[in-house]
Amino acid sequence: MFVIGERINGMFTDVKKAIQAQDPAPIQQLARDQVAAGANALDINVGPASSDKLGAMRWLVEITKEVVDVPLCIDTTNAEVMKAGLEAAEGNAIINSTTGEEERMEKIVPLATEYDCPLIGLTIDAEGVPRDANGRMEVAMRIVQACMEQGIAMTDLYIDAVILPVNALQQVPQEVLNTLRMCKALSDPPPQTVIGLSNVSQGALHRELINRIYLVMALANGLDAAIMDPLDTELMDAAITAEVLLNRSVYCDDFLKAYRK
Amino acid sequence: MPLTIPTERWTAHVQTATIGATEAEGGTRTSTVTIGGEQTLPFLHFEGETPNRPVIAIEVLDEQPSGWPEPLSRHYEDVWGDPVAWAQKAVEEFGADLICLRLVSANPEGSDASADECAETIQSVLNAVGVPLIIWGCGNDDKDNEIMPFCSQAAAGERCVLGSATQDNYKTICASALADNQMIISESPLDINIQKQVNILVTDMGMDLGDIILYQVTGGLGYGVEYAYSILERTRLAALDGDKMLQMPMLSIVGSEAWRVKEAWQPEEEAPEWGPLEKRGIIWEAATATLFLHAGTDILVMRHPEAVTHVRNHIDEMMSGQPV
Numbered sequence: 001m002f003v004i005g006e007r008i009n010g011m012f013t014d015v016k017k018a019i020q021a022q023d024p025a026p027i028q029q030l031a032r033d034q035v036a037a038g039a040n041a042l043d044i045n046v047g048p049a050s051s052d053k054l055g056a057m058r059w060l061v062e063i064t065k066e067v068v069d070v071p072l073c074i075d076t077t078n079a080e081v082m083k084a085g086l087e088a089a090e091g092n093a094i095i096n097s098t099t100g101e102e103e104r105m106e107k108i109v110p111l112a113t114e115y116d117c118p119l120i121g122l123t124i125d126a127e128g129v130p131r132d133a134n135g136r137m138e139v140a141m142r143i144v145q146a147c148m149e150q151g152i153a154m155t156d157l158y159i160d161a162v163i164l165p166v167n168a169l170q171q172v173p174q175e176v177l178n179t180l181r182m183c184k185a186l187s188d189p190p191p192q193t194v195i196g197l198s199n200v201s202q203g204a205l206h207r208e209l210i211n212r213i214y215l216v217m218a219l220a221n222g223l224d225a226a227i228m229d230p231l232d233t234e235l236m237d238a239a240i241t242a243e244v245l246l247n248r249s250v251y252c253d254d255f256l257k258a259y260r261k
Numbered sequence: 262m263p264l265t266i267p268t269e270r271w272t273a274h275v276q277t278a279t280i281g282a283t284e285a286e287g288g289t290r291t292s293t294v295t296i297g298g299e300q301t302l303p304f305l306h307f308e309g310e311t312p313n314r315p316v317i318a319i320e321v322l323d324e325q326p327s328g329w330p331e332p333l334s335r336h337y338e339d340v341w342g343d344p345v346a347w348a349q350k351a352v353e354e355f356g357a358d359l360i361c362l363r364l365v366s367a368n369p370e371g372s373d374a375s376a377d378e379c380a381e382t383i384q385s386v387l388n389a390v391g392v393p394l395i396i397w398g399c400g401n402d403d404k405d406n407e408i409m410p411f412c413s414q415a416a417a418g419e420r421c422v423l424g425s426a427t428q429d430n431y432k433t434i435c436a437s438a439l440a441d442n443q444m445i446i447s448e449s450p451l452d453i454n455i456q457k458q459v460n461i462l463v464t465d466m467g468m469d470l471g472d473i474i475l476y477q478v479t480g481g482l483g484y485g486v487e488y489a490y491s492i493l494e495r496t497r498l499a500a501l502d503g504d505k506m507l508q509m510p511m512l513s514i515v516g517s518e519a520w521r522v523k524e525a526w527q528p529e530e531e532a533p534e535w536g537p538l539e540k541r542g543i544i545w546e547a548a549t550a551t552l553f554l555h556a557g558t559d560i561l562v563m564r565h566p567e568a569v570t571h572v573r574n575h576i577d578e579m580m581s582g583q584p585v
Contacts, residue, residue: 155270250499250507252457258506261464 001239001248002041002225004073004094005034006198008060010047019049019056024063031064037230038260041094042068044085045075054084061088071117073227079107086115093117096227097160099124100139105146112147118156119147120194123179129162133178136161137186140179144186158194158225159183163214167204173214180221194225211235216242236260268308273503275299275559277313278471278510280359280444281393282420287442290419291391294358296559297510302497303555306582314580315554317569318395318562319357320516321347323374323382324366330526332542333565344382345389352390355566356573359393362386367399367408376408380415387416395446395562397424406433413437422446422474428459435466444472446512451477451485453492453499453507460506474560475511481518482549490556497557513553516564519546547571554579 007030010016018026034042042064050056053076061072065088074085075096086093097120098108112119121143123129123136130136140159147157161179164172176195184190195218201210212235215226219242230236240259243249252258277298282288294316300309325341336355340346344362351357362383366374383396396412398405410433413423418441425446426434438445447463449456456475463473475496479489493511500508519525524535525542535541546568550561554576563569 250453250457250495250504252454252461252506254458254461257465258457258461258504261461261505 001219001223001243002192002194003039003230003236003239004194004225004227005030005037005039005042005230006196006227007034007229007231008042008064009045009075010049010056011045012047016047016049019046019060022059024066027060027063028067031068034230035068035070037233038236039070039230041071041073043073043075043096043227046081053078053081057081057085058088061085065089065092073120082108082111086111086117091115091117094158095119097122098143100142101126105143109146109150109152112152112156113150118158119152120158120160121147121191122160123162129164131175133161133175133182136175136179137182140183140186140191144191147191148187154187154189154191157191159186159191160194160196163195163197163200165202165204166200166210166214173200173217177217177221180218180223184222192224193222194227195223197226197228208232208234212238215239219243220246266307269301271301271309271501273501273508274309275497275500275510276470276473276508278444278474280395280420280422282418282442286420288419289387289391290393292358292393293420294393294560299497299501299557301501302494303557304579311580313559315559315561315576316358317356317573317576318359318361318512318560319351319355319569320361320363320514320562320564321351321386322363322365323379324372326365330520330538330542332539333520333525336566345385348386348390352392355569357392357569359395359560360386360390361395361397361562363397364399364408364412367401367404369399369401369404371399373404376411379408380411383412383415387419393421394419395422395424395560397446402427402430406430409434410437410440413441413443416443417441420444424448425476426459426463428455428462431459431462432466435463435468438472439467444474446476447473447509448476448478451479451489451492453495456496457504457506460509464506470505470509473509475507475509476514477511479513479518479553481515481520481522482545482552483522483524484518486549486552490552493553493556493558510559511557512560512562513550513558514562515546515550515553516562516568519549519568520564543567543571551575 044060046053046056071092072089073094073096099122123139125139161176163176180193183193200214201207244251275297279295281290281293296313298312323344340350348360364379366372422444425448427448447459496507525545529538550572
């Protein structure tokens with residue numbers, strides 16, 4: 001599976017403080033730690049930490065690039081901030097994200113071609129988050145079509161089926177699992193799938209446990225990537241074990257170690 | 262309407278390994294062998310690069326063998342008392358890309374040769390031929406742990422491949438390899454999970470990914486080769502899928518296994534339906550080698566010069582990228 005480390009996000013107190021103080025050290029440590037723990041890419045999100053979103057994004061990308069080589073997932077709803085992040089990342093990036101709304105796709109999808117990088121597409125349209133899997137699939141189809149028209153390879157598109165908190169919307173986790181499966185029938189080759197894992201446990205108790213169980217369920221339903229916390233060792237162990245159980249990774253006695261090598 | 266061949270797009274490729282060190286690199290080899298680097302399954306040139314052709318190592322024993330069928334022994338009777346002459350013949354007359362030197366004389370149940378004697382043999386062979394060397398112990402763990410450090414030292418700087426590291430016995434050989442800049446054979450009893458585990462153990466000790474050659478213990482044709490093929494193929498698929506612990510080039514021992522089978526030695530009077538003895542072992546060895554080649558083997562350890570020629574011709578054809 002493709003692990004996108006979630007920790008460099010201004011909603012976390014340590015990141016917020018570092019952004020506000022312009023102190024690179026904590027951010028760079030988080031970058032190094034997440035990659036060492038197995039992250040294949042790092043999400044970069046200014047969050048509520050600064051009113052100068054563009055400047056802060058640029059700064060975060062630049063200091064992270066100094067210490068790690070993995071692609072940086074530019075996480076913002078603002079097209080200008082997105083461009084600034086992609087520029088700063090010099091193309092070693094992932095666009096996080098577009099929705100299925102026409103005018104948003106028109107602004108964001110061409111950036112994937114311009115910067116030659118993968119793109120995450122959220123199954124949200126003008127009416128918001130669809131109620132069920134079928135609703136999500138309709139939006140997914142539109143995103144796939146828009147990408148195909150622009151010549152973007154399906155291996156470079158990640159459909160995000162928008163997982164929502166289980167304590168508030170308990171039927172959604174299952175709808176997302178259905179969506180993950182149905183996405184594989186969208187095209188040949190099909191797009192990849194991704195979820196923002198921590199959203200499933202937002203506001204609930206036993207967050208790590210909920211995240212861990214849901215990730216395994218999602219992997220069993222074909223999930224390709226997750227924005228998650230690689231520093232949660234038990235979460236990573238669960239993902240690694242799931243990959244072995246799904247015959248996606250050859251078993252050996254030290255299988256937990258093998259993945260991390 | 263033109264046919265579009267569906268192609269696979271692998272995200273990773275096989276590790277590259279270079280055996281042997283020239284003078285410029287601190288050794289005395291006149292040639293080196295680079296294997297691995299494949300971007301797809303064997304010979305599918307329309308799908309990915311195969312930057313390095315598979316190679317043939319000819320097996321040399323450090324003492325005269327017994328029980329070799331005549332169609333095989335006739336090629337080595339003039340040299341088999343002398344590993345130097347044997348190695349020279351294998352390179353100069355039969356075109357070996359490497360020599361696989363087996364220190365059978367060290368076996369405590371046989372001649373029980375000493376570490377010094379083995380080291381001396383290795384030095385002589387290194388002086389006599391310019392191709393890279395695979396140095397394989399006698400198969401007795403305790404004795405091999407005794408002799409291999411001396412052998413490795415005798416070949417220090419030559420980037421030989423030391424055989425072999427197993428799940429239960431890998432520390433001594435790794436320590437020697439690290440000390441003397443050698444490579445190792447990572448051995449498994451035809452088990453992909455154990456193969457991966459051995460690679461974790463040896464890399465934990467500090468072995469570099471580019472210094473490891475994979476070896477699954479396989480029989481000859483007729484002795485479970487379909488299963489062996491499936492294991493080698495699974496290993497290669499895992500490599501192309503990005504599994505770093507299964508990404509190394511592979512070696513198969515063909516000669517000794519093929520010439521053991523009944524079909525290679527049973528006299529014609531006893532098995533007239535099997536055809537001429539003259540040809541049987543050669544065909545057996547060539548067929549076994551070819552099928553492992555197509556499973557992904559990068560180094561074939563062989564014996565009979567005619568089988569070697571057949572297989573080399575086949576590798577030429579497969580590497581040409583032209584329809585055969």
